[in-house]
Amino acid sequence: MSELQVEHVNVYYGTNHVLKDISMAIAPNTVTALIGPSGCGKSTFLRLFNRMNDLIDDFRYDGRILLQGQNIYASDVAVEELRKRVGMVFQRPNPFPKSIYDNVTYGLLLQGVRDRAVLDHAVEHSLRQAALWDEVKGDLRKSALALSGGQQQRLCIARVLAVAPHILLMDEPASALDPISTAKIEELIHELKQQYTILIVTHNMQQAGRVSDKTGFFNYGQLIEYDDTRTIFTQPHHEQTQNYITGRFG
Amino acid sequence: MNSMARNRLADRIFRVVGLLATLLGLLLLAIFLWGLLRTGLGRLSGQFLSSLPSRFPERAGIYTALLGTVWIMVLTALLAVPLGVAAGVYLEEYGRKRRWAALLEINITNLAGVPSVIYGLLGLEVFVRFLRLGSSVLAAASTLALLILPILIVATREAIRAVPRSLREASLALGATRWQTIWYQVLPASAGGILTGIILALSRAVGETAPLLVIGVLAYVPFAPSQPLDEFSALPVQIFNWISRPQHEFGVNAAAAIIVLLVITFGLNGVAIYLRNRWRQQLP
Ligand SMILES: Nc1ncnc2c1ncn2[C@@H]1O[C@H](COP(=O)(O)OP(=O)(O)OP(=O)(O)O)[C@@H](O)[C@H]1O
Ligand SMILES: [Mg+2]
Numbered sequence: 001m002s003e004l005q006v007e008h009v010n011v012y013y014g015t016n017h018v019l020k021d022i023s024m025a026i027a028p029n030t031v032t033a034l035i036g037p038s039g040c041g042k043s044t045f046l047r048l049f050n051r052m053n054d055l056i057d058d059f060r061y062d063g064r065i066l067l068q069g070q071n072i073y074a075s076d077v078a079v080e081e082l083r084k085r086v087g088m089v090f091q092r093p094n095p096f097p098k099s100i101y102d103n104v105t106y107g108l109l110l111q112g113v114r115d116r117a118v119l120d121h122a123v124e125h126s127l128r129q130a131a132l133w134d135e136v137k138g139d140l141r142k143s144a145l146a147l148s149g150g151q152q153q154r155l156c157i158a159r160v161l162a163v164a165p166h167i168l169l170m171d172e173p174a175s176a177l178d179p180i181s182t183a184k185i186e187e188l189i190h191e192l193k194q195q196y197t198i199l200i201v202t203h204n205m206q207q208a209g210r211v212s213d214k215t216g217f218f219n220y221g222q223l224i225e226y227d228d229t230r231t232i233f234t235q236p237h238h239e240q241t242q243n244y245i246t247g248r249f250g
Numbered sequence: 251m252n253s254m255a256r257n258r259l260a261d262r263i264f265r266v267v268g269l270l271a272t273l274l275g276l277l278l279l280a281i282f283l284w285g286l287l288r289t290g291l292g293r294l295s296g297q298f299l300s301s302l303p304s305r306f307p308e309r310a311g312i313y314t315a316l317l318g319t320v321w322i323m324v325l326t327a328l329l330a331v332p333l334g335v336a337a338g339v340y341l342e343e344y345g346r347k348r349r350w351a352a353l354l355e356i357n358i359t360n361l362a363g364v365p366s367v368i369y370g371l372l373g374l375e376v377f378v379r380f381l382r383l384g385s386s387v388l389a390a391a392s393t394l395a396l397l398i399l400p401i402l403i404v405a406t407r408e409a410i411r412a413v414p415r416s417l418r419e420a421s422l423a424l425g426a427t428r429w430q431t432i433w434y435q436v437l438p439a440s441a442g443g444i445l446t447g448i449i450l451a452l453s454r455a456v457g458e459t460a461p462l463l464v465i466g467v468l469a470y471v472p473f474a475p476s477q478p479l480d481e482f483s484a485l486p487v488q489i490f491n492w493i494s495r496p497q498h499e500f501g502v503n504a505a506a507a508i509i510v511l512l513v514i515t516f517g518l519n520g521v522a523i524y525l526r527n528r529w530r531q532q533l534p
Contacts, residue, residue, distance in 0.1 A: 080425045084425035109434075110426050110430055163424055
């Protein structure tokens with residue numbers, strides 16, 4: 001069974017029709033890359049899965065999105081519970097202006113976890129998973145804002161992992177980072193695939209090729225092509241896709 | 251003359267005019283302070299601060315008025331701060347899309363501009379007469395609380411609005427409810443701005459004279475208030491009373507009392523500026 005099932009989804013911002021009749025099935029423990037020119041609706045699509053678009057005043061949608069068979073937009077779904085299962089990493093690192101420790105434990109505190117031993121364990125475990133432990137273990141009380149951009153982004157990943165979601169949404173997680181930090185994040189994605197289902201938006205074709213199993217190409221709000229990453233990059237079925245990945249537009 | 255040279259000339263003229271305007275303001279303030287200090291500084295003493303009011307200017311002090319001012323400051327803060335901050339948070343976080351909230355917003359901005367005498371009349375009717383609080387500390391503090399409520403609401407909303415959207419999104423995306431996000435992220439991040447607003451509002455309240463006169467606050471009260479329903483005096487009322495007397499010595503007393511009042515308000519403003527700077531440095 002697929003982890004995520006998108007069925008005929010349309011999204012509007014006011015009268016602006018930004019996603020048009022999108023259908024897609026995503027298998028568990030895969031990495032799916034979402035590519036396409038700027039403004040084609042990748043972020044909007046990604047933010048459907050943790051209902052972050054709900055915060056936008058004139059957001060409207062129709063269609064269905066099923067997470068393990070359950071419609072996440074059904075009226076009896078608690079958005080907070082959904083967001084614990086579907087974690088998100090943003091384009092710009094956005095740590096809380098608190099200590100490293102407090103950043104990682106935030107999600108657990110929200111759930112009422114107060115046991116010191118549990119929190120300590122979660123902090124070490126998540127920071128190790130996010131490949132940040134060795135760099136910060138000496139001073140977990142340091143302000144997160146004192147970390148480098150790449151470290152901050154890995155902290156944001158650790159913060160999400162601490163909540164133990166099933167799905168990770170990443171919106172250009174490495175676009176603000178240098179090549180070394182980017183490589184670390186890509187390595188991380190490989191590791192995390194064992195336990196998580198990952199959706200990643202990227203403008204970097206090489207990155208999409210390196211990290212993903214499946215790739216979806218969006219243009220003007222439509223899902224033009226969705227297939228194995230290898231197929232998309234070697235023999236795409238649509239000329240638009242071919243043009244985009246070879247850099248002829250977008 | 252080409253347009254570049256003209257722009258540069260206009261720029262220079264503007265700078266000179268701006269400088270003159272600033273200097274004029276500072277000069278007037280300096281003259282005022284100089285006159286005040288020359289008249290009043292000699293009268294300031296421990297005796298002046300700790301004496302009760304009296305018919306004899308040289309024996310009179312501001313003890314009861316000073317304590318009265320401290321009382322209304324604390325009580326006004328206790329009444330206005332929770333209400334103002336809560337209303338600001340509600341309007342900014344929950345009421346933004348509602349039509350009546352827009353209506354409220356216009357009215358609150360207008361209320362901030364209503365002359366303080368009007369608040370005094372409202373306080374007289376509602377607190378002094380209808381609720382039978384008399385000319386007590388509580389009645390005065392309630393009136394001043396109403397007066398600064400709009401300022402607090404506006405300051406709270408502005409401080410909250412300055413919190414970056416990314417902070418909220420980070421919190422919500424981790425499964426926080428709206429209220430958890432406000433409590434753990436938005437309020438701490440805007441605390442500096444809110445606190446600055448509170449202090450500026452309080453320093454405004456401390457200097458208000460008209461509403462206190464309207465609700466009948468006395469100049470001659472021979473004891474310091476010991477509970478909220480006591481009658482009391484306050485510095486601005488004492489100053490007003492002394493200034494309106496013919497004897498020169500009372501004028502000296504007034505100048506000395508004004509210095510005390512100015513120290514309080516400048517002190518409060520100084521704290522506000524300090525907090526604002528510290529808060530600015532902390533933002534990411
Ligand atoms: N909050 C919003 N309100 C109204 N319209 C929006 C909003 N956010 C995005 N849009 C519009 O929706 C469309 C898709 O935007 P989206 O951010 O999903 O694109 P994107 O593919 O992520 O682009 P980029 O690669 O530049 O991040 C754009 O036309 C954009 O103008
Ligand atoms: Mg985007």
